[in-house]
Amino acid sequence: xxxxxxxxxxxxxxxxxxxxxxxxxxxxxxxxxxxxxxxxxxxxxxxxxxxxxxxxxxxxxxxxxxxxxxxxxxxxxxxxxxxxxxxxxxxxxxxxxxxxxxxxxxxxxxxxxxxxxxxxxxxxxxxxxxxxxxxxxxxxxxxxxxxxxxxxxxxxxxxxxxxxxxxxxxxxxxxxxxxxxxxxxxxxxxxxxxxxxxxxxxxxxxxxxxxxxxxxxxxxxxxxxxxxxxxxxxxxxxxxxxxxxxxxxx
Ligand code: OAD
Numbered sequence: 001x002x003x004x005x006x007x008x009x010x011x012x013x014x015x016x017x018x019x020x021x022x023x024x025x026x027x028x029x030x031x032x033x034x035x036x037x038x039x040x041x042x043x044x045x046x047x048x049x050x051x052x053x054x055x056x057x058x059x060x061x062x063x064x065x066x067x068x069x070x071x072x073x074x075x076x077x078x079x080x081x082x083x084x085x086x087x088x089x090x091x092x093x094x095x096x097x098x099x100x101x102x103x104x105x106x107x108x109x110x111x112x113x114x115x116x117x118x119x120x121x122x123x124x125x126x127x128x129x130x131x132x133x134x135x136x137x138x139x140x141x142x143x144x145x146x147x148x149x150x151x152x153x154x155x156x157x158x159x160x161x162x163x164x165x166x167x168x169x170x171x172x173x174x175x176x177x178x179x180x181x182x183x184x185x186x187x188x189x190x191x192x193x194x195x196x197x198x199x200x201x202x203x204x205x206x207x208x209x210x211x212x213x214x215x216x217x218x219x220x221x222x223x224x225x226x227x228x229x230x231x232x233x234x235x236x237x238x239x240x241x242x243x244x245x246x247x248x249x250x
Pocket of ligand 1: 020021022023024026027032046050100101118158159160185186187188189190191211212213214229230231232
């Protein structure tokens with residue numbers, strides 16, 4: 001699809017839902033989930049690290065992997081792709097941002113209506129009681145212990161095989177079904193249930209625009225359109241094309 005055709009859809013949309021994945025944070029220096037397994041971690045696959053079973057088997061290994069990701073996230077800043085989504089939210093009547101990312105960069109950029117489908121890596125919770133723990137010591141003993149019950153602490157993210165946070169999937173499904181335009185940005189669309197959201201929107205008649213560096217493995221068919229390129233370039237270009245004369249705060 002051309003940028004102008006995509007801009008036409010965006011300009012007239014009243015309810016926009018957006019699903020983002022690791023690709024939108026790649027330009028902020030956070031390796032995508034599947035690229036993250038390099039260096040020390042090259043011999044593991046995500047299934048070995050991001051599961052409750054992996055944590056039971058080797059809690060220190062899983063804690064250390066997330067600690068490294070958390071440090072990367074702490075240094076990262078939102079990029080032009082994140083900011084472009086803030087601009088879209090400012091301009092359309094109803095907007096929901098559904099993200100699989102756990103880095104918190106959408107909120108940091110200024111997006112307001114965000115549903116974090118897979119939790120947030122900046123938070124930590126007790127693996128026994130589930131309570132979120134604000135402060136913990138990164139020391140010799142890893143994972144650190146819950147100050148209340150001494151259970152292991154774990155990242156407050158969704159692992160493979162775990163349920164999404166309460167209410168998140170329902171809210172996401174509603175936005176997908178009620179939107180009149182759906183954008184899928186920087187996701188491999190491999191992990192359900194999030195991967196089913198573009199289909200849900202499509203089934204309810206909304207055009208879907210897929211923004212990704214590749215079309216390989218992406219949804220395709222009538223009503224599904226592609227803008228191929230980096231989210232940090234394509235999204236700002238889309239905003240400029242949809243609202244060429246409106247340059248407020250942008
Ligand atoms: P993936 O790492 O699976 O996919 C990243 C996608 O971003 C790929 O399709 C890339 O082609 C695309 N991409 C890379 N750089 C890009 C860029 N600059 N602009 C646009 N697209 C780009 O990440 P996710 O789809 O987010 O779940 O993965 C989904 C879930 O699988 C994650 O939330 C995580 C993971 O396993 C859990 O941990 C439960």
